[in-house]
Amino acid sequence: xxxxxxxxxxxxxxxxxxxxxxxxxxxxxxxxxxxxxxxxxxxxxxxxxxxxxxxxxxxxxxxxxxxxxxxxxxxxxxxxxxxxxxxxxxxxxxxxxxxxxxxxxxxxxxxxxxxxxxxxxxxxxxxxxxxxxxxxxxxxxxxxxxxxxxxxxxxxxxxxxxxxxxxxxxxxxxxxxxxxxxxxxxxxxxxxxxxxxxxxxxxxxxxxxxxxxxxxxxxxxxxxxxxxxxxxxxxxxxxxxxxxxxxxxxxxxxxxxxxxxxxxxxxxxxxxxxxxxxxxxxxxxxxxxxxxxxxxxxxxxxxxxxxxxxxxxxxxxxxxxxxxxxxxxxxxxxxxxxxxxxxxxxxxxxxxxxxxxxxxxxxxxxxxxxxxxxxxxxxxxxxxxxxxxxxxxxxxxxxxxxxxxxxxxxxxxxxxxxxxxxxxxxxxxxxxxxxxxxxxxxxxxxxxxxxxxxxxxxxxxxxxxxxxxxxxxxxxxxxx
Amino acid sequence: xxxxxxxxxxxxxxxxxxxxxxxxxxxxxxxxxxxxxxxxxxxxxxxxxxxxxxxxxxxxxxxxxxxxxxxxxxxxxxxxxxxxxxxxxxxxxxxxxxxxxxxxxxxxxxxxxxxxxxxxxxxxxxxxxxxxxxxxxxxxxxxxxxxxxxxxxxxxxxxxxxxxxxxxxxxxxxxxxxxxxxxxxxxxxxxxxxxxxxxxxxxxxxxx
Numbered sequence: 001x002x003x004x005x006x007x008x009x010x011x012x013x014x015x016x017x018x019x020x021x022x023x024x025x026x027x028x029x030x031x032x033x034x035x036x037x038x039x040x041x042x043x044x045x046x047x048x049x050x051x052x053x054x055x056x057x058x059x060x061x062x063x064x065x066x067x068x069x070x071x072x073x074x075x076x077x078x079x080x081x082x083x084x085x086x087x088x089x090x091x092x093x094x095x096x097x098x099x100x101x102x103x104x105x106x107x108x109x110x111x112x113x114x115x116x117x118x119x120x121x122x123x124x125x126x127x128x129x130x131x132x133x134x135x136x137x138x139x140x141x142x143x144x145x146x147x148x149x150x151x152x153x154x155x156x157x158x159x160x161x162x163x164x165x166x167x168x169x170x171x172x173x174x175x176x177x178x179x180x181x182x183x184x185x186x187x188x189x190x191x192x193x194x195x196x197x198x199x200x201x202x203x204x205x206x207x208x209x210x211x212x213x214x215x216x217x218x219x220x221x222x223x224x225x226x227x228x229x230x231x232x233x234x235x236x237x238x239x240x241x242x243x244x245x246x247x248x249x250x251x252x253x254x255x256x257x258x259x260x261x262x263x264x265x266x267x268x269x270x271x272x273x274x275x276x277x278x279x280x281x282x283x284x285x286x287x288x289x290x291x292x293x294x295x296x297x298x299x300x301x302x303x304x305x306x307x308x309x310x311x312x313x314x315x316x317x318x319x320x321x322x323x324x325x326x327x328x329x330x331x332x333x334x335x336x337x338x339x340x341x342x343x344x345x346x347x348x349x350x351x352x353x354x355x356x357x358x359x360x361x362x363x364x365x366x367x368x369x370x371x372x373x374x375x376x377x378x379x380x381x382x383x384x385x386x387x388x389x390x391x392x393x394x395x396x397x398x399x400x401x402x403x404x405x406x407x408x409x410x411x412x413x414x415x416x417x418x419x420x421x422x423x424x425x426x427x428x429x430x431x432x433x434x435x436x437x438x439x440x441x442x443x444x445x446x447x448x449x450x451x452x453x454x455x456x457x458x459x460x461x462x463x464x465x466x467x468x469x470x471x472x473x474x475x476x477x478x479x480x
Numbered sequence: 481x482x483x484x485x486x487x488x489x490x491x492x493x494x495x496x497x498x499x500x501x502x503x504x505x506x507x508x509x510x511x512x513x514x515x516x517x518x519x520x521x522x523x524x525x526x527x528x529x530x531x532x533x534x535x536x537x538x539x540x541x542x543x544x545x546x547x548x549x550x551x552x553x554x555x556x557x558x559x560x561x562x563x564x565x566x567x568x569x570x571x572x573x574x575x576x577x578x579x580x581x582x583x584x585x586x587x588x589x590x591x592x593x594x595x596x597x598x599x600x601x602x603x604x605x606x607x608x609x610x611x612x613x614x615x616x617x618x619x620x621x622x623x624x625x626x627x628x629x630x631x632x633x634x635x636x637x638x639x640x641x642x643x644x645x646x647x648x649x650x651x652x653x654x655x656x657x658x659x660x661x662x663x664x665x666x667x668x669x670x671x672x673x674x675x676x677x678x679x680x681x682x683x684x685x686x687x688x
Contacts, residue, residue: 141629
């Protein structure tokens with residue numbers, strides 16, 4: 001493991017920022033939509049609640065208690081044991097997940113843009129099953145499902161087609177019940193779901209400092225069921241947050257800690273992951289950016305601070321680009337983002353395969369991201385200074401002017417290096433004679449190969465039919 | 481003092497000075513309409529042009545609109561008494577289920593700056609409310625904003641209702657996930673990519 005991550009902050013700065021965040025929550029608080037049950041729970045726990053206005057302020061001792069209770073390790077479950085995830089990752093590196101909620105799709109054969117379909121989603125899951133670095137996946141927004149129950153349809157497709165952990169982003173308060181029902185059906189009951197949470201849930205603040213009824217409901221139900229909650233704050237610097245990143249970090253952290261507090265008040269020990277998803281604002285257009293240097297450095301600052309100050313697992317974009325195409329800009333931006341986030345100690349790197357500020361996905365980009373994540377995890381593995389690694393013996397034995405190629409030590413380690421799938425290392429002449437394909441053409445061939453094979457993670461037919469019945473129930477109730 | 485001083489004060493976001501300049505110009509006998517069109521609206525057209533070219537940024541455009549509004553407030557009672565009419569009436573809001581309003585507010589301010597009467601319904605607005613507001617205010621145009629892909633379908637519903645009940649009221653749509661293709665798909669009369677674009681579109685739709 002590495003000795004330390006990259007950080008902008010020294011201990012005194014961490015302490016000062018921590019103090020600001022807790023003071024902010026104590027003096028100024030957050031505003032909750034009218035959600036009587038959550039407001040009562042918070043009041044009973046000791047928060048200062050003004051039910052008329054929905055303002056909730058958190059005394060510091062109360063917050064410190066909640067932070068103490070919040071687990072610093074947790075498990076994201078899966079249908080198959082080898083896909084269950086211990087957070088933080090035991091080897092000291094990170095997990096990665098694919099993009100969420102995108103409605104645009106870059107077709108892997110034609111490169112044309114179109115809307116995501118349910119069939120695309122099934123293929124997306126099938127592809128991800130074969131990408132070792134993509135540890136879990138959320139659903140995309142299918143254009144061919146009824147709008148009111150699109151999330152329910154989408155989760156059912158993922159449950160039927162993948163045995164990895166699934167991350168759930170509800171689109172309405174009414175669909176939360178059905179999403180949980182789907183997961184409970186596959187898990188085999190609520191107790192089984194608690195023990196092996198196949199899904200974790202997204203709850204978001206409405207920046208700045210507000211919470212919608214739907215997200216309060218998600219926190220309430222998830223905490224009670226023991227489902228891990230990804231507490232997301234998505235501030236846009238200069239728009240919904242201050243223009244300067246330290247101010248953004250205060251705001252995002254305060255919103256996340258408010259969600260941690262809510263979860264602990266509902267169910268002490270409820271697992272919560274901190275997700276400071278930081279955007280900058282392009283002041284020329286008002287557009288949110290995820291891969292500008294400001295957004296990347298702001299996200300890094302938030303992660304470094306939250307880990308050091310509160311010890312919570314962290315989750316943010318670890319891939320993605322503001323470019324609309326999977327081109328050189330996309331590759332440059334996401335490489336910078338991945339490396340910087342990994343070096344900052346991020347526990348979950350999200351956004352694999354996404355483009356155009358997370359509104360579009362590309363299966364081919366996803367495959368390249370998979371490879372970049374593998375390389376980034378290698379970067380984060382660090383070095384042991386063992387006798388073997390120090391290579392003292394062979395250093396001393398090898399005379400000036402000789403070489404190491406035939407040494408026993410080199411023989412023992414000659415296969416250690418990371419072997420890429422699609423990144424090539426040949427010279428131009430070899431490329432012209434033998435390869436003749438650029439990266440995208442090579443990736444496309446690998447994609448065809450994967451998609452031509454059977455999806456071995458498909459849910460048995462009887463369970464799939466049970467899910468269909470739940471989806472139909474959701475359609476009847478939500479689409480009326 | 482001259483109208484060009486008012487124009488320049490808006491361009492340099494001199495909110496404190498604009499009311500005095502407007503007052504002075506009116507006292508000197510300049511027609512209200514001239515102060516409005518050449519001083520204030522003219523300046524906002526220049527702001528829109530500079531923004532489109534990338535010379536002015538969003539916060540600067542907002543500040544210019546605020547500055548213009550400081551001058552407009554002085555003219556309002558006089559405009560009510562005169563024959564000068566707004567360029568048109570626009571009902572604007574963010575659709576049901578969507579709470580985002582930064583872009584909508586920017587468009588609203590720019591439309592006001594361009595001389596339109598703007599009825600801003602806020603966020604999370606029911607479809608019926610758009611129709612009722614258009615009817616009550618005899619609006620020529622309804623402007624719909626959405627930031628979430630999940631709320632965009634509401635735009636289609638509103639456009640359809642306008643065609644059925646709207647007595648000729650036109651529609652335009654905008655917001656980060658909204659596209660020209662989407663606007664055409666739902667039968668909206670127009671799509672604007674940014675606030676100055678929305679002003680130009682409003683002008684062309686209401687003139688037509």
